[in-house]
Amino acid sequence: xxxxxxFALIDGNNFYVxxxxxxxxxxxxxxxxxxxxxxxCAIARSQEVKALGxxxxxxxxxxxxxxxxxxxxxxxxxxxxxxxxxxxxxxxxADFSPDVEVYSIxxxxxxxxxxxxxxxxxxxQDLRATVARCTGIPTCVGIGPTxxxxxxxxxxxxxxxxxxxxCDLSGEGPRAAVLRAFPVEDVWGIGPATAAKLAALGIAxxxxxxxxxxxxxxxxxxxxxxxxxxxxGGLSCLALEEVAPQRKGxxxxxxxxxxxxxxxxxxxxxxxxxxxxxxxxRAHGVVAGQLAAFFxxxxxxDGPHHHGQRSTRLVPMTADTRGLIGAALxxxxxxxxxxxxxxxxxxxxxxxxLCRPEDAPPTLFAAPSPKSGALMAAVDRVxxxxxxxxxxxxxxxxxxxxxxxxxxxxxxxxxxxxxxPRVRA
DNA sequence: TCTGGGGTCCTAGGACCC
DNA sequence: TCTGGGGTCCTAGGACCC
Numbered sequence: 001x002x003x004x005x006x007f008a009l010i011d012g013n014n015f016y017v018x019x020x021x022x023x024x025x026x027x028x029x030x031x032x033x034x035x036x037x038x039x040x041c042a043i044a045r046s047q048e049v050k051a052l053g054x055x056x057x058x059x060x061x062x063x064x065x066x067x068x069x070x071x072x073x074x075x076x077x078x079x080x081x082x083x084x085x086x087x088x089x090x091x092x093x094a095d096f097s098p099d100v101e102v103y104s105i106x107x108x109x110x111x112x113x114x115x116x117x118x119x120x121x122x123x124x125q126d127l128r129a130t131v132a133r134c135t136g137i138p139t140c141v142g143i144g145p146t147x148x149x150x151x152x153x154x155x156x157x158x159x160x161x162x163x164x165x166x167c168d169l170s171g172e173g174p175r176a177a178v179l180r181a182f183p184v185e186d187v188w189g190i191g192p193a194t195a196a197k198l199a200a201l202g203i204a205x206x207x208x209x210x211x212x213x214x215x216x217x218x219x220x221x222x223x224x225x226x227x228x229x230x231x232x233g234g235l236s237c238l239a240l241e242e243v244a245p246q247r248k249g250x251x252x253x254x255x256x257x258x259x260x261x262x263x264x265x266x267x268x269x270x271x272x273x274x275x276x277x278x279x280x281x282r283a284h285g286v287v288a289g290q291l292a293a294f295f296x297x298x299x300x301x302d303g304p305h306h307h308g309q310r311s312t313r314l315v316p317m318t319a320d321t322r323g324l325i326g327a328a329l330x331x332x333x334x335x336x337x338x339x340x341x342x343x344x345x346x347x348x349x350x351x352x353x354l355c356r357p358e359d360a361p362p363t364l365f366a367a368p369s370p371k372s373g374a375l376m377a378a379v380d381r382v383x384x385x386x387x388x389x390x391x392x393x394x395x396x397x398x399x400x401x402x403x404x405x406x407x408x409x410x411x412x413x414x415x416x417x418x419x420x421p422r423v424r425a
Numbered sequence: 426t427c428t429g430g431g432g433t434c435c436t437a438g439g440a441c442c443c
Numbered sequence: 444t445c446t447g448g449g450g451t452c453c454t455a456g457g458a459c460c461c
Contacts, residue, residue, distance in 0.1 A: 036447035043443095043447070061445035077447085104443050104450095191441050222453055224441085251449055258444090300446060348448090404447095 004236050005113035006143055006170055008124055009150040010093060010131070012086075013138045013158065015106035016044035019085045020075055022136035023413045023421050031072040035060055038255045038404040039076055076406035084414045088135045096127050101240045109147060111240045124166045144169040147238045148231035151188040152178060152206060179207040179232065189228045194221055206232060246354070247284060252277045253348025256402040259298075260344045263336050266295055267329055268397035273349040274328040275393055278321035279383075281351065282376055287317040287360055289353030291324060293331035298345040306342045308335030317353070317360040320372045321379070324349070325395050 012018055016034040021027045031048035035041065041059045042049075052070060054063055060074075067074060086105045093100055099111030112120060124141040131139050142153025149169045156178045157167035169175040185195040187206050197220055203209055209217075210232035218226040227237040252273040260266050270293050281288055292311035297304065310331035314323065328349050382391050389396075411419035 038445095038447065040445080040447050057446085059446040064445090107443075189441070193440060222440090224452070247450085249450080253448060255447065298446080346447095405445095 004145050004234075005111065005116065006120065006145050007147050007150040007236075007240065008110040008112055008120070008141055008143045009103075009107060009147070009154045010110065010124070010127065010139050010141045011107040011154060012089065013140060014044055014046055015086075015137070016075075016077065016082055017046045018137050019078075019082050020410055022085070023410070027073055031070055032075070033067070033072050034075045034077055035408070036077060037406075038257065039407055040255065043077065074408050075410055076408040078410050078412065080412045080415050081410065085135060085137060088414075089131055089137055089139075092131045092134045093127065096123070096130075099240055099242060101242055102244075109150065109240055111242075112143075120170070121166045121168045124168075125164070128165055139165070141166045142169065143167070144175070145234050146231040146236045147240075148188050148228055149175065149234070152182060152186070152232075155182065155186055175234075176207070179210055180205055182206045184209050187228060187232065189224060194225060197221070246356075247286065248352070248354060250277060250280055250284075250288070250351040250354065251348060252280070253294075253346065253350075254404055255346045256344070257405045258402065260295075260347075260402050261339060261342065263333070263339070265397075265402050266332060266336070266344060266347060268395065268400065269347050269402050270295070270328050270332050270349060271325045271393060271395035271397075272400070273347065274324040275321050275389075275396060277349045277351055278319055278324045278376070279380065281319035281324075281354070282380060284354075285356060286354045287314075287319045287357050288324075288351035289314055289317045289355070289360070290351065291327045291331070292350040292352070293328045293335070293348070294350070295332065295335070295344050295347035297342050301343070304340055304342050306337060306340075306344075308332070308337065310335045311350075315366050316363040316368045317355070317357075318368065318372075319357075320369070320376055321393060324351075325393060329395070 017032045020032060020034065031052065032046040033042055033049050033054070034044035036043045039060055041057050042054055043056065045054055045056070049072060052066060054066065066072065082105060090102055090108055093108050093110065097110045097112065099113065101109040103109055115123060120143050124143060128139050128141060131137060140154055140157040142150045142155070142157055143166070144150040144153050153167040153169040157163045157165055167178070169178060182205065184190055184198050184204055184206055185192070187209060198209065203212060209229060212229050214226045214229050217229040230237050254273065256269065260269065290311060291314055292309060294307065294309035296307040312327050312331055314327060318324065379391050383389065413419060413421045
């Protein structure tokens with residue numbers, strides 16, 4: 001039997017932190033932390049920050065003392081910058097292999113079917129060096145006969161400096177050793193709930209999971225756990241997805257910068273999210289058939305709790321901001337309970353049943369406005385040229401006191417002329 | 426005393442991912 | 444005072460149909 005063509009997974013080390021470091025070399029060697037939206041919790045940590053014991057997802061307010069004590073450099077997340085750096089990294093990767101799947105903002109799978117005769121680890125070292133030279137982003141690579149093993153190899157390359165940034169799990173020997181050494185919760189697809197069930201069976205390592213019978217795996221979890229077991233054993237069940245499948249849904253949800261108690265402010269925020277949702281629909285060239293809006297109080301705080309949610313059909317299917325705002329506001333008003341002392345901390349707009357406009361079913365009574373597309377395109381052009389929300393619906397309000405916090409934002413170095421990095425003479 | 430069976434579709438919720 | 448956002452897939456269970 002011919003060996004299956006291997007996969008590689010390349011990913012950026014502490015990706016968001018590395019993006020910040022590219023443009024400010026003083027951050028090199030310093031503890032650096034990137035916070036989630038609203039400066040809420042830790043989502044990217046430099047090695048120095050990990051060494052201080054700060055875990056992924058830790059709320060920022062719980063580590064304020066540590067931040068001060070160790071002079072941790074803190075950044076609000078700058079998705080414009082990270083997205084553009086991701087695009088640059090993938091442009092370099094695309095020169096190495098025609099078979100790529102961009103899996104997330106910082107991870108890309110490569111199909112290596114055409115490289116069977118090459119020295120794969122050497123080629124991957126070359127890839128790392130080229131990405132580093134062209135973009136400044138440090139990476140690690142895992143190689144394996146399945147995606148799950150390539151992911152595990154990547155984890156090994158990151159955790160163990162002796163691999164030199166590339167870990168090849170093609171061979172039986174290295175694969176068995178890594179599987180024995182890694183806890184089962186480090187395997188792709190094994191979360192806390194499944195890890196707990198496995199622990200109850202005495203399965204604690206990746207090797208233990210590999211040795212589970214596929215039938216038992218399916219009974220314990222679902223077909224996805226069965227696939228994971230087979231993939232750990234070297235049987236490829238997950239193919240490279242080079243063409244991104246059509247999106248099924250889309251969401252714009254945000255925490256508020258401060259609690260919202262009035263219907264007026266809630267309406268503004270939800271109108272703003274619906275506006276952003278419309279931009280996303282049009283950018284993807286799709287229309288939506290269903291819209292839901294929600295808002296809720298904090299689960300972490302005392303006081304009255306409420307989770308309001310309503311959904312509605314969009315007939316005809318649309319990507320027109322005006323229709324989306326109207327539908328979203330109707331949902332919010334229907335779910336509003338009159339305040340009652342509730343301090344709302346988050347709201348969102350969810351779109352479903354997405355399809356290309358030409359595939360949308362015709363409607364008998366409600367015809368789409370013929371000028372809608374041209375109007376939306378004009379608004380999008382203005383905002384692309386002059387900055388987001390140069391033109392915006394009045395329903396969003398002007399002051400927007402509910403807007404999220406971002407106190408530590410770095411410049412959008414690569415996408416805004418007025419925020420270009422400066423070089424001292 | 427005795428009250429079918431099998432199929433589809435939809436939704437809510439859980440689990441996981443980055 | 445302060446706890447992110449945006450996705451996917453899978454299953455169970457209810458509604459509905461014949």
